[in-house]
Amino acid sequence: MRVMAQIAMVMNLDKCIGCHTCSVTCKQTWTNRAGVEYVWFNNVETRPGQGYPRRYEDQDRWRGGWELTRRGRLRPRSGGRLRRLASIFANPLLPGIRDYYEPWTYDYRTLTEAPAGDDFPVAAPRSLISGERMDTIPWSANWDDNLGGMPGHGPDDPVLARMSQKVRLEFEQSFMFYLPRICEHCLNPSCVAACPSGALYKREEDGIVLVDQDRCRGWRMCVTGCPYKKVYFNHRTGKAEKCTFCYPRVEAGLPTVCSETCVGRLRNLGVLLYDADRVREAAATPREQDLYEAQLSLFLDPHDPAVAGAAERAGIPLAWLDAARRSPVYDLIATHRVALPLHPEYRTMPMVWYVPPLSPVVESLTATGHDGEDEHNLFGAIASLRIPVAYLAELFSAGNTGPVDTALRRLAAMRAHRRRLNLGERPDASIAGSVGMSTEQLDDMYRLLALAKYEDRYVIPTAAVGDARALEESALGGCSLDFEGGPGMGGGHGSGPFGEASGRPAPATVETFHALRARATDDRPADTAGPGARVNLLNWDGNGRPDGLFPPRTGRDGDDADGDGDGDGDGRRR
Amino acid sequence: MAALTTFLWGALPYLAVALLISGTVWRYRYDRFGWTTRSSELYESRLLRIGSPLFHVGLLFVIAGHVVGLFVPQSWTDAVGLHESAYHALALALGVVAGVLTFGGLALLIWRRRTTGPVFLGTTRNDKVMYVFLVAALGTGLATTLINAFGATYNYRDTVSPWLRGLFRLVPDTGLMARVPTEYHVHVTVALLLFALLPFTRLVHAFTAPVAYLFRPYVVYRSRDDARRPGTARPRRGWEGTGP
Numbered sequence: 001m002r003v004m005a006q007i008a009m010v011m012n013l014d015k016c017i018g019c020h021t022c023s024v025t026c027k028q029t030w031t032n033r034a035g036v037e038y039v040w041f042n043n044v045e046t047r048p049g050q051g052y053p054r055r056y057e058d059q060d061r062w063r064g065g066w067e068l069t070r071r072g073r074l075r076p077r078s079g080g081r082l083r084r085l086a087s088i089f090a091n092p093l094l095p096g097i098r099d100y101y102e103p104w105t106y107d108y109r110t111l112t113e114a115p116a117g118d119d120f121p122v123a124a125p126r127s128l129i130s131g132e133r134m135d136t137i138p139w140s141a142n143w144d145d146n147l148g149g150m151p152g153h154g155p156d157d158p159v160l161a162r163m164s165q166k167v168r169l170e171f172e173q174s175f176m177f178y179l180p181r182i183c184e185h186c187l188n189p190s191c192v193a194a195c196p197s198g199a200l201y202k203r204e205e206d207g208i209v210l211v212d213q214d215r216c217r218g219w220r221m222c223v224t225g226c227p228y229k230k231v232y233f234n235h236r237t238g239k240a241e242k243c244t245f246c247y248p249r250v251e252a253g254l255p256t257v258c259s260e261t262c263v264g265r266l267r268n269l270g271v272l273l274y275d276a277d278r279v280r281e282a283a284a285t286p287r288e289q290d291l292y293e294a295q296l297s298l299f300l301d302p303h304d305p306a307v308a309g310a311a312e313r314a315g316i317p318l319a320w321l322d323a324a325r326r327s328p329v330y331d332l333i334a335t336h337r338v339a340l341p342l343h344p345e346y347r348t349m350p351m352v353w354y355v356p357p358l359s360p361v362v363e364s365l366t367a368t369g370h371d372g373e374d375e376h377n378l379f380g381a382i383a384s385l386r387i388p389v390a391y392l393a394e395l396f397s398a399g400n401t402g403p404v405d406t407a408l409r410r411l412a413a414m415r416a417h418r419r420r421l422n423l424g425e426r427p428d429a430s431i432a433g434s435v436g437m438s439t440e441q442l443d444d445m446y447r448l449l450a451l452a453k454y455e456d457r458y459v460i461p462t463a464a465v466g467d468a469r470a471l472e473e474s475a476l477g478g479c480s481l482d483f484e485g486g487p488g489m490g491g492g493h494g495s496g497p498f499g500e501a502s503g504r505p506a507p508a509t510v511e512t513f514h515a516l517r518a519r520a521t522d523d524r525p526a527d528t529a530g531p532g533a534r535v536n537l538l539n540w541d542g543n544g545r546p547d548g549l550f551p552p553r554t555g556r557d558g559d560d561a562d563g564d565g566d567g568d569g570d571g572r573r574r
Numbered sequence: 575m576a577a578l579t580t581f582l583w584g585a586l587p588y589l590a591v592a593l594l595i596s597g598t599v600w601r602y603r604y605d606r607f608g609w610t611t612r613s614s615e616l617y618e619s620r621l622l623r624i625g626s627p628l629f630h631v632g633l634l635f636v637i638a639g640h641v642v643g644l645f646v647p648q649s650w651t652d653a654v655g656l657h658e659s660a661y662h663a664l665a666l667a668l669g670v671v672a673g674v675l676t677f678g679g680l681a682l683l684i685w686r687r688r689t690t691g692p693v694f695l696g697t698t699r700n701d702k703v704m705y706v707f708l709v710a711a712l713g714t715g716l717a718t719t720l721i722n723a724f725g726a727t728y729n730y731r732d733t734v735s736p737w738l739r740g741l742f743r744l745v746p747d748t749g750l751m752a753r754v755p756t757e758y759h760v761h762v763t764v765a766l767l768l769f770a771l772l773p774f775t776r777l778v779h780a781f782t783a784p785v786a787y788l789f790r791p792y793v794v795y796r797s798r799d800d801a802r803r804p805g806t807a808r809p810r811r812g813w814e815g816t817g818p
Contacts, residue, residue: 074792081788088784089630090615090623097616097692129617130691193792196784201796212796217782218610235696238612463798 003300003307003314004276005324006187006207006351007250007269007460009259010332010339011180012449013357014411015266018146018178020044022258022267026182029257030244035236037103037128040141041243042258044180048157048391049144051181053099056229057158057343063093064227065190065346066283074284074347076193078224084196093224097235101139103128129235147176159394163387175364175388177357179395182258183230183243184342184350185209187274187298188283191242194225200240205463207351208245216240227346251463265452270327270459271320272351273300273311283347289400291344298349299334302327323461328448329353336437336445338407340396355449356392356404358411361385375416375431382408410435410445417442418450582763583751587741590766597773598781611779617692621682629679635672636715639665644738648731658729666723673716680712704775707768714761721757728755734762 026042045051059065063078078084078093087093106123114121125134144153155161185202189209192200199215200222202208211222211231218238222231231242246256250269254260259267275298282294300307302324311321324330332339332355339353358378365381366372382389382405389408393401413435420427432439448456601609615622643665651661684705687693722728737750751759772778 076792085784085787089627090619092619092623094615094619096619129695131695132691189793192794195794196787197782198784198786198790198794201794204795204797206798214606214609216610217779217784218613219784220613220615233613233616235614235616237607238610239607 001300001310002276003273003311003316004204004207005311005316005320006185006272006274007245008185008207008272008329008333008351008353009182009256010268010329010353010355012264012266012268012355012452013177013179014355014359014449015264015452016044016178016180016357017264018044018046019263020142021261021263022180023141025261026243026258029246031241034128035234036232036241038097038100038141039232039234039241041230041232042180042182043141044178045142046145046147047177047179047395048150048160048175049147050153050156050158051179052141053095053229054139055099055156055158056095056227059227059346062095062224062227062229064225064229065343065348066188066193067347068284068286072284072286074188074280076190076225077227078194078221084194084221088196088219088221091220091224094220094233095223095229097129098139101141101143102130102134104134104137107133159391162394162399163390175360175391177360179342179354180258181228181230181342182256182352183209183245184228184348184352185243185245186351187276187279187295187349188347189226190346190348191222191226191231194221195219195240196221200231203247206245206247206250208247208250209242210244210247211240211242213237213239213241227343227348228350250460253460253462255458255460259458265454265457268328268332268448268452268457270329271302271324271461272327272330272333273302273307273316273321273324274298275300279349283349288345288398291347292341292397292400292403295341295344295349296334296337299330301334302330317461319461323459326459328456328459331444331448336410336441336448337403338410338445338449340403340407342395343398344396345398354396355411356396356407358408358415360388361408361412362415373415373419375413375434378412378416379409379434382412406435410437410442411449413437414442414445414449418446579748579752582759583737583748584746586763586766587746590770593770594772597770598778601773601778609778609782610776612696612776614687614690614693614696617696618686618690621686621690625679625682625686627679628675629683632672632674632676632679635668636676636712639669639672643731644735647735647739648729658731662727662729666719669719670716670723673712673719677712677716680709684709700775704771704777707764707771708777710764711761711768714757714764718757718761721755728758730754730758734758 022042023040023044027040030041031037031039040052043052051057056062056064059077065077066074067077069075076084079087104125104127106125108123111121111123125137126132127134143149185208187207189200189202192202192209195216196219197215197217199212199217201210201212203210216239218233218240220233220240222240222242223229223233225231231240233239234241246254246258249256249260255267255269259269278298282298283291285291285294300311302308302311302321308321311324312318329339333353339355341350341353343350361378361381362372364385365377370377370381372378386401389401389404390399392404392408393399397403413431417427417431417439420431427439429439432442447453648658648661652658656664687697687705722730733750733754737747740746740750751762
């Protein structure tokens with residue numbers, strides 16, 4: 001068992017109102033630059049709908065994710081290593097800009113510089129790709145928002161396409177929900193596997209998948225490899241870019257921008273511990289419908305002492321273990337089992353999970369005149385409204401309705417249970433019992449999903465606490481950025497083989513070791529620094545007054561420079 | 575004239591290679607972010623799908639042909655029983671095919687670059703200069719091959735190849751090159767200039783051809799600490815320590 005930690009996200013789809021605040025704040029933070037105009041690290045899709053880029057879920061076309069070979073081994077669906085290098089000169093599986101959309105701006109100058117006249121000035125759209133005027137704007141990142149253009153585009157939803165015609169029509173007439181998407185930061189990332197340069201990597205400490213911009217050579221294979229199409233190609237710099245999980249914020253213990261600004265408070269962030277040794281085996285589970293359970297089996301219970309011991313041996317800081325125990329993500333995924341992975345059949349083991357939406361069921365129930373919060377009505381509706389359940393199952397469990405059913409029934413039970421309390425009735429333990437939970441568990445779900453306090457939603461250990469021991473090295477070693485190849489290009493003290501400031505400075509621990517030895521073995525006071533040099537107070541034995549201890553005084557000379565009469569010059573009177 | 579001969583065939587090659595090596599090292603150290611193919615496939619893929627493989631695969635054959643023609647001495651091929659006339663015919667046949675493929679692919683790519691709006695917009699001045707030298711090098715090379723095939727035959731393995739090998743032994747025989755037909759002079763000079771220019775253009779992506787991809791595990795893990803902090807040299811093998 002090799003314990004690794006991952007910062008994962010769970011989104012509660014019941015509460016998403018499709019306001020796109022997450023998308024906009026993310027774009028303002030990360031992709032408001034030339035070359036990434038069309039890039040949305042976070043986007044919100046209306047379901048049913050095509051998604052962004054168009055029909056990205058159609059893996060018969062785009063061949064993202066992994067597949068099993070005949071011998072049962074994992075291989076990127078777009079081909080193995082040789083096949084990838086063979087298609088490096090032109091990649092037929094790369095979406096074109098029109099599969100996303102042609103980004104544009106407007107000729108705002110025609111508005112501000114229009115002469116006074118009878119006609120309204122018009123700002124014409126101008127393409128940011130070709131620089132030319134656009135007659136019409138045919139598509140954008142959320143052109144089918146709120147089912148816009150559904151009669152024309154409805155059949156283009158790859159998930160709906162897998163369902164029968166009758167089901168399709170009924171679904172379009174009765175259901176709609178929003179699906180916010182970011183990079184899944186998968187346990188078995190196929191974008192990383194597809195990168196010929198090895199520029200994409202998964203971080204050992206927190207599982208965030210990143211692109212090393214200095215190593216990316218623009219081969220574009222990651223775009224093909226990712227089945228969620230969440231790696232984008234910056235067409236100005238020629239490098240791949242992707243959602244960073246706002247790692248600079250997460251390292252400081254802050255939630256990602258999309259989470260922080262989510263007005264529905266539906267995103268949860270927390271630590272999950274998993275067994276890295278078994279990831280490949282789980283991803284190679286033969287039946288697609290079993291992949292959800294296989295991924296669940298990877299997650300380790302942080303309350304288990306054996307796991308805690310293994311985590312400590314694996315170098316996971318105690319602060320992280322503590323965060324894992326309080327993780328809302330672990331509770332929703334593993335304890336309550338109401339969160340499900342998006343498209344587990346891609347075999348990438350995604351780590352952004354979703355609580356399926358119950359509200360469409362409640363709404364259609366209320367629309368028929370029934371009590372939409374009565375548990376019997378709700379259970380009945382979940383059982384009889386097979387269409388949304390089947391659609392959700394296509395999204396979250398490779399078509400297996402079991403997990404979706406369980407999650408929805410638990411959400412329904414929570415609703416019914418809390419309503420009783422709200423109306424002043426006595427809690428009914430049979431409600432919880434009917435979904436295999438306890439009343440306390442329902443209350444805990446209520447705390448996480450309904451109350452959703454900031455400190456409950458985001459339990460993020462900082463990178464710094466875990467790193468404290470390593471920082472010991474750099475604290476006295478000068479500026480932490482001042483290393484070879486960094487700002488200043490190497491430490492300022494000591495001189496290496498190529499003159500002043502060449503080579504690496506001595507580590508603080510080494511410096512301390514030598515100073516301590518000198519102090520312990522020397523018969524003179526530890527004043528080896530010499531005039532003008534600094535004195536390391538940690539090593540000063542308190543004997544005498546080394547020259548470098550105080551800055552030189554200007555003014556009158558003499559031992560009693562501070563004039564307090566005791567002659568030690570420290571300004572205190574004894 | 576003698577001074578020019580000495581400069582072109584005795585000094586220019588070393589200058590070009592010096593620039594090639596130092597320029598590449600400099601670029602790698604100071605501009606790793608700019609080290610990319612800067613692909614335009616996102617804008618247009620129909621023509622690229624034909625032109626790019628034609629050019630790149632053709633170029634690999636051209637490079638292989640040069641290596642064989644320049645670095646394998648004639649005595650070796652004679653020794654294995656491949657007579658000069660047979661070798662000549664074989665080299666010219668393959669050379670013409672590879673050259674036409676490469677040049678055709680390049681022509682298609684340049685036409686695409688000029689006529690597709692977004693691709694032309696994404697073309698820098700650096701790219702344009704590079705294309706001039708690339709076209710010149712390939713064009714003169716192809717012309718030389720065609721002249722050799724359909725005009726007067728010329729055995730460059732008597733002169734150009736020994737001269738080039740002499741360069742590596744640091745005893746270039748410039749006299750060998752002085753006797754060579756003009757088309758070879760032009761081709762070699764343009765090629766040397768292209769070598770000197772190469773590190774400063776987008777062509778550097780060739781130096782990071784991802785061969786290592788064939789031998790690495792699919793999923794790459796990296797520690798946040800890989801960018802080393804001062805004084806944290808990696809411990810020697812066997813001295814890694816037991817704790818975190």
